[in-house]
Amino acid sequence: MANASGTLAYMTEPGRLELRSYDVPEPAPGAIVMRVLRANVCGSELHIWNGKHPQKKSGGLGHEMVGVVVALGDGRTVDNAGEPLQVGDRIVAPYFQTCERCFHCVRGEWNLCDNAYEHYTKSPDEWPHFHTSYATHYYIAPRQYVYKVREDLPDGVAASANCALAQVLFGLDQVGFRPDETVMIQGAGGLGLYATAILAHRGNRVIVVDGVASRLELAKRFGAHETIDIQRVPDSEERRSKVLDLTGGRGPDGAVELTGVPAAFAEGLTTLRRGGTYLVMGNLSPGTTVDYDPGLSTRRALTVRHVDRYEPRYLRTALAFLEETIDLLPYDALVDATFPIEGIEDALNASARREVTRAAIIP
CATH class of the missing domain: 3.90.180.10 (Medium-chain alcohol dehydrogenases, catalytic domain)
Structure with a gap:
């Protein structure tokens, strides 16, 4: 050589x-x-x-x-x-x-x-x-x-x-969702689709949120039980209400943020059920902030886990x-x-x- x-x-x-x-x-x-x-x-x-x-x-x-x-x-x-x-x-x-x-x-x-x-x-x-x-x-x-x-x-x-796949597997193992739990996936890019496949394979009910219709169709093929199209439901509060309707009014047991969009993080926090767990892996660029209500997270007893590499x-x-x-x-x-x-x-x-x-x- x-x-x-x-x-x-x-x-x-x-x-x-x-x-x-x-x-x-x-x-x-x-x-x-x-x-x-x-x-x-x-x-x-x-x-x-x-x-x-x-x-x-x-x-x-x-x-x-x-x-x-x-x-x-x-x-x-x-x-x-x-x-x-x-x-x-x-x-x-x-x-x-x-x-x-x-x-x-x-x-x-x-x-x-x-x-x-x-x-x-x-x-x-x-x-x-x-x-x-x-x-x-x-x-x-x-x-x-x-x-x-x-x-x-x-x-x-x-x-x-x-x-993509190794990252999602590692992250999911850090939070340990139980097979009987409902998990919301934010983002249906490569990592989101892998997260959908893993969780569905493990027995979880999976709700996927994204703004690209073709990605949501692919998410269904990878095991998503329900999908929400941001283009059709552009208002954050409406999306939250839709997720609540799908989960008996409580919110999902867990959520995985894989969008890289800071606003998605804030939305995920308010959508989780009381006592829910939030895995954050998509927002990895420092310098962009969103409003964060620590009192809300405490009163709702949320667990938020950020995972790098x-x-x-x-x-x-x-x-x-x-x-x-x-x-x-x-x-x-x-x-x-x-x-x-x-x-x-x-x-x-x-x-x-x-x-x-x-x-x-x-x-």
Whole structure:
């Protein structure tokens, strides 16, 4: 690979992108060089693209991916489940690492590692260049987890295991909704659809709220029992009343915010039943505020849990869920638009306009 060249998307500033070429590196001991087969557009990319990410203002883009091993560093002979690794294997990897040494890692809070983005935030000009997945190649550092992908999982299904599915599985396990509980999902993008599938599979009654009719139709295919279209019910109080009507006047037992819209957070708080639990994962860009009534939350005995990233072992949990449900759910409908690496700007803009449910880049 010493003379091989690869291409990656370089964001010079939010909203401005160019393609650059670099030599494909040889892997250091414990590292892996992967050829990217497919990389998805996640909401996090849209936050970065629009300049709303608190850290990343330039550099590479992309983190949801599946690829094939092209080179293994010395000592990297198995994946993190103990399965043998060799050149040609399809794999997935979290885009972040667990350093195992910082305050949070020592406490076992793997998802909060202080050095999680050590590689992800590097400039592509810095070796080994391929730190992100909108590229022909991706460099997996020694402390990043990696898992083999079973042969019967298509690339389009496996690519979303990191981060959408792993993130939702981890978040839901943090709050532990009981199977007999009704849960409202705010947002029917990639994460919302996965949350719908998981909860319906676990026996929950699921109500999905979104403003795109095609997404709501897809939510039904993934197990939603009821849906509410924001375009048809534009008033927040009317939506709240509709949810109350669907839940015997009490409100849902739980809710999951996956919109990235601050107003949705405020709406979710007022819709939950007394004693309800709110999982918040979509609002991840600091700096935007909404009115918050702490007295209301206290009097209604609400539990609000914010979750950032996931424990990397959940990537294997995500693969297991896909393996279990591959013949039960319409995963092929999740990614409804594909773009070449030269069309990444089109993919990002179409996703931001909600013209597609989920876009994929195929280098």
